[in-house]
Amino acid sequence: MVTTDLDFPITGSTTVATADELVELLRARRPEDAPVRICGTGTRQRELPAPDRPVHIVSLRGLDRITRLDAEDLTCSVEPGILRVDLDRALGQAGLRLVCPRNRGTVGGLFALGRESLPLAPGPLATLGARALLLGMSAVLGEGVAFRSGARVVKSVAGFDLHKLFVGSRGRLCAATELHLKLRPLPRASETFEKGNLDRAQALALFRALRLDDSPPVEVELACVTPDGPFRIRGRFEGASAVVRSRMAAHDLEAVEPREPADPATDPRERLFGLVPPSQLAGLLSSAPSGTSIWCDGTGGFALRPPTAADSDRLLEAMPGLGISAELDLTEPSRRGRGTPRDAGALRIEQRLADALDPGHVFA
Amino acid sequence: MSDLARALTAKLGPQRALTTPEALLAYECDGFTIHRKRPTAVALPESTEEVQWLVRLCNQFRMPFIARGAGTCLSGGPTPTGDALCIETARMKKILRVEPEDLYAVVQPGVVNVKLSEHVAGHGLHYAPDPSSQSVCTIGGNLAENSGGPHCFKYGMTTDHVLGAVVVLSDGEIARIGHAAGPRDPHGLDLVGLFTGSEGTFGIATEITVRLSRNPGSIRTLLASFTSVDAACAAVGDIVAHGLVPAAMEILDQATIRAVEASVYRAGYPQDAGAVLLVELDGPEEALDEEAPEVEALFARHGALRVEQAKDAAERKRLWKGRKGAFGAMGRLKPDLYVLDGVVPRTRLVETLREITAIGERFGVTMSNVFHAGDGNLHPNISFDGRDEDERHRVEEAGRAILELCVRMGGSITGEHGVGTEKLDHVPLMFSDDDLDVMARARRAFDPSGLSNPGKVLPARSACAETSKWPQMVARVLDEEAS
Numbered sequence: 001m002v003t004t005d006l007d008f009p010i011t012g013s014t015t016v017a018t019a020d021e022l023v024e025l026l027r028a029r030r031p032e033d034a035p036v037r038i039c040g041t042g043t044r045q046r047e048l049p050a051p052d053r054p055v056h057i058v059s060l061r062g063l064d065r066i067t068r069l070d071a072e073d074l075t076c077s078v079e080p081g082i083l084r085v086d087l088d089r090a091l092g093q094a095g096l097r098l099v100c101p102r103n104r105g106t107v108g109g110l111f112a113l114g115r116e117s118l119p120l121a122p123g124p125l126a127t128l129g130a131r132a133l134l135l136g137m138s139a140v141l142g143e144g145v146a147f148r149s150g151a152r153v154v155k156s157v158a159g160f161d162l163h164k165l166f167v168g169s170r171g172r173l174c175a176a177t178e179l180h181l182k183l184r185p186l187p188r189a190s191e192t193f194e195k196g197n198l199d200r201a202q203a204l205a206l207f208r209a210l211r212l213d214d215s216p217p218v219e220v221e222l223a224c225v226t227p228d229g230p231f232r233i234r235g236r237f238e239g240a241s242a243v244v245r246s247r248m249a250a251h252d253l254e255a256v257e258p259r260e261p262a263d264p265a266t267d268p269r270e271r272l273f274g275l276v277p278p279s280q281l282a283g284l285l286s287s288a289p290s291g292t293s294i295w296c297d298g299t300g301g302f303a304l305r306p307p308t309a310a311d312s313d314r315l316l317e318a319m320p321g322l323g324i325s326a327e328l329d330l331t332e333p334s335r336r337g338r339g340t341p342r343d344a345g346a347l348r349i350e351q352r353l354a355d356a357l358d359p360g361h362v363f364a
Numbered sequence: 365m366s367d368l369a370r371a372l373t374a375k376l377g378p379q380r381a382l383t384t385p386e387a388l389l390a391y392e393c394d395g396f397t398i399h400r401k402r403p404t405a406v407a408l409p410e411s412t413e414e415v416q417w418l419v420r421l422c423n424q425f426r427m428p429f430i431a432r433g434a435g436t437c438l439s440g441g442p443t444p445t446g447d448a449l450c451i452e453t454a455r456m457k458k459i460l461r462v463e464p465e466d467l468y469a470v471v472q473p474g475v476v477n478v479k480l481s482e483h484v485a486g487h488g489l490h491y492a493p494d495p496s497s498q499s500v501c502t503i504g505g506n507l508a509e510n511s512g513g514p515h516c517f518k519y520g521m522t523t524d525h526v527l528g529a530v531v532v533l534s535d536g537e538i539a540r541i542g543h544a545a546g547p548r549d550p551h552g553l554d555l556v557g558l559f560t561g562s563e564g565t566f567g568i569a570t571e572i573t574v575r576l577s578r579n580p581g582s583i584r585t586l587l588a589s590f591t592s593v594d595a596a597c598a599a600v601g602d603i604v605a606h607g608l609v610p611a612a613m614e615i616l617d618q619a620t621i622r623a624v625e626a627s628v629y630r631a632g633y634p635q636d637a638g639a640v641l642l643v644e645l646d647g648p649e650e651a652l653d654e655e656a657p658e659v660e661a662l663f664a665r666h667g668a669l670r671v672e673q674a675k676d677a678a679e680r681k682r683l684w685k686g687r688k689g690a691f692g693a694m695g696r697l698k699p700d701l702y703v704l705d706g707v708v709p710r711t712r713l714v715e716t717l718r719e720i721t722a723i724g725e726r727f728g729v730t731m732s733n734v735f736h737a738g739d740g741n742l743h744p745n746i747s748f749d750g751r752d753e754d755e756r757h758r759v760e761e762a763g764r765a766i767l768e769l770c771v772r773m774g775g776s777i778t779g780e781h782g783v784g785t786e787k788l789d790h791v792p793l794m795f796s797d798d799d800l801d802v803m804a805r806a807r808r809a810f811d812p813s814g815l816s817n818p819g820k821v822l823p824a825r826s827a828c829a830e831t832s833k834w835p836q837m838v839a840r841v842l843d844e845e846a847s
Contacts, residue, residue: 070709070711072601072604072605072710072711073709073710073711073740074604074710075709095607114548114554131524131547131548131554131557132520132523132524141802145798145801145802146798147796147798147799147801147802148795148796148799149799149802149803151707151775151776151794152709152774153707153708153709153739153740153774153775153776153779154517154707154710154739154740155512155516155521155707155736155739155740155741155776155779155780156707156775156776156778156779157509157510157512157521157561157776157778157779157780157781157782157783158776158777158778158783158787158791158794158795159783159791159794159795159799159800159803159821159822160558160561160562160803160806160807160821160822161510161523161557161558161560161561162558162802162803162806164523164554164557164558164560165553165554165555165557165558165806167548167554167557168548168552168553168554169553169554173553184609185604185607185608185609186607188607212465212578214578214580214581214648215581215647215648215651216578239647239648239651240647240648240650240651240654240655241654242650242651242653242654243647243648243650243651246648246650273550274550275543275545275546275549275550276545277463277466277544277545278465278466278467278545279463279465279466299545299546300545300546301546323544323545325543325545325549325550325551326550327550327551337551339550339551342549342551342552343539343540343541345531345533345537345538345539345540345541346539346540346541346549346552346555348537348539349533349539349541349555349809349810350552350553350555352808352809352810352812353553353806353809355809356805356806356808356809357802357805357806
């Protein structure tokens with residue numbers, strides 16, 4: 001069931017429970033029918049560009065099974081509608097986990113939206129982000145053709161990696177029906193830390209020291225409610241208990257309780273989401289107007305909440321000069337998807353891919 | 365001299381435009397030597413602009429083109445299947461930019477893999493993907509093939525370490541894909557993920573942005589010998605079950621050990637052992653103090669005959685020497701070697717290896733195994749004499765049976781060598797016609813003209829329906845480490 005109010009017009013909704021049902025639904029669709037918007041729980045539809053005409057919602061929430069869990073092989077296969085929280089629980093019982101930041105909603109949404117798939121700091125898989133965890137998939141094109149890409153094993157270079165293309169595609173190209181995932185053992189020790197009331201210089205110095213540590217935290221974020229500060233640094237070390245202890249001590253950090261992912265939709269201001277080379281972070285902070293709340297992770301991902309839409313537009317204009325790529329996501333439908341300029345060649349390929357994989361423009 | 369050759373020579377000069385039969389001889393195959401076809405000509409560009417000019421020239425003549433790095437590919441990736449201009453990127457070997465603060469580098473495609481790590485070593489950084497041929501293979505070739513290596517288990521494949529690329533498409537236009545801070549633009553598709561491993565069929569990358577990784581604080585390399593491959597595999601399973609993630613876990617069977625110990629790659633492996641298992645742990649010293657004794661205890665639990673831990677860098681190098689020289693050492697067994705590259709779920713390694721042994725016996729071929737145990741990535745090696753038609757035929761049949769077995773076990777026909785020309789006929793073992801049709805659509809989006817390395821990755825439509833035309837599976841593996 002779609003659980004979140006949508007802010008764009010729909011003609012109706014259907015929840016499918018099997019891949020075959022989805023194939024049948026798409027094959028039965030007529031060209032004059034409303035385009036299809038794929039969703040899971042619907043909790044993150046407001047982060048996607050709004051469709052330009054009424055759509056039929058197809059929820060994959062009914063496809064919610066773990067179809068295979070090979071704990072010893074450190075892999076599993078799941079249907080896209082399974083909630084992340086449910087998958088984490090099942091994996092935890094097997095001493096395993098999906099090594100990427102927790103997300104609200106479904107596992108399919110995690111990959112299709114790709115926010116948590118942005119790369120984390122270089123290093124072992126534990127910090128490569130969700131993109132590195134998708135080994136293969138089964139999916140359906142808008143015309144109802146089912147296909148597979150990748151494999152269930154941890155290594156395969158056969159065929160083209162269409163499953164990589166699925167990550168962050170926002171349901172524009174195909175609808176996944178099964179995802180093959182790489183898993184890791186639960187960490188031996190894990191400690192969440194937080195340090196607040198930092199001025200900008202202190203925050204940037206600590207953020208840099210953590211990011212470039214020989215044993216960096218697996219997650220680290222810098223946040224402030226206005227660029228003048230105060231700043232807060234929060235993150236998590238994982239690994240051997242001796243290492244976790246020594247890194248916490250080396251950076252003079254105190255342990256706090258982990259938090260559930262916040263719901264970004266509760267902030268009424270629009271959001272600019274993007275990638276910044278870490279060396280340009282100070283420039284980003286300097287260019288943000290007073291009253292802009294800022295969140296950055298240790299990997300280049302950031303989210304800004306400027307006070308006004310005009311501020312957002314000014315920031316979007318300034319960002320390319322700093323090597324920053326960004327997009328407006330949480331905002332009114334007409335503004336969603338507005339972003340920094342893209343390379344014309346890359347855009348051309350993207351358009352061709354969309355035309356090739358969804359020639360009937362079934363997916364909105 | 366053809367019009368194409370004249371145009372090439374006029375633009376690049378005779379040193380960078382090779383057109384004579386003798387000059388083209390070196391380009392007729394890669395490390396997979398049975399499929400041979402000389403290109404029409406070879407061009408050696410030095411810049412993106414020159415690659416662009418060459419591709420436009422190919423469009424003018426409707427001539428397919430093939431990018432080639434060092435030629436170390438083991439599946440025929442850069443081997444022509446018909447008339448083609450070979451665009452060798454060996455002269456594009458500049459490291460254009462290193463950003464230690466942002467942990468990335470921008471390189472030309474002809475940069476040799478290990479040279480990049482050497483170049484950034486002063487910053488305490490390295491480039492993580494480390495295929496066995498890393499001392500000669502190029503970053504451009506690694507990108508095209510999505511290369512792996514012993515350390516994939518912990519660090520991932522090439523696709524996990526490429527952030528972006530400047531790509532010359534088949535119409536000569538340029539696309540800049542990815543971003544220095546991440547492979548996918550926040551509001552774009554993951555073109556980098558799709559491009560990586562496309563075996564040169566999507567265009568030619570002329571600048572590549574790669575992640576750099578921090579060097580681990582410490583490294584411990586352990587070698588354990590066991591009575592059997594089964595016991596070594598069981599130890600690997602137990603290491604993983606205990607929540608340990610070593611940087612590498614490599615197994616060599618008895619036939620390989622004996623070949624290595626009889627060669628210049630001698631590493632002191634016990635020749636009476638049924639298998640040796642090489643485990644490398646890396647990370648902070650405190651973590652390794654905890655993990656290394658655990659690994660040793662697990663070795664003991666599975667009846668390790670002998671355990672050795674490298675005390676310094678020289679010993680570490682010695683323990684790795686046998687593993688890295690294994691393919692070269694096979695040259696002692698027979699004149700030719702076919703290196704297979706299949707993947708199975710790691711938990712099915714033991715039964716798969718037993719069946720592989722049975723397949724070897726059934727076809728009467730000389731088989732040895734060296735493999736990335738942590739990934740379930742098998743490299744069964746078949747030694748043979750390519751001059752013996754009957755033996756070659758049996759090698760071909762055995763190879764096909766092994767790859768079919770890998771797929772039957774839930775695995776893949778290739779873990780890191782690519783499809784190339786070698787495995788075109790095997791691709792339908794993994795993918796249906798519909799799967800391949802969808803992949804072909806993606807390819808056309810990059811290369812509508814079909815000029816970019818045609819005849820690779822996807823079997824021709826007609827070939828899908830044909831009964832198998834099993835390619836001759838004979839490859840003389842040139843051990844680049846040795847050279």
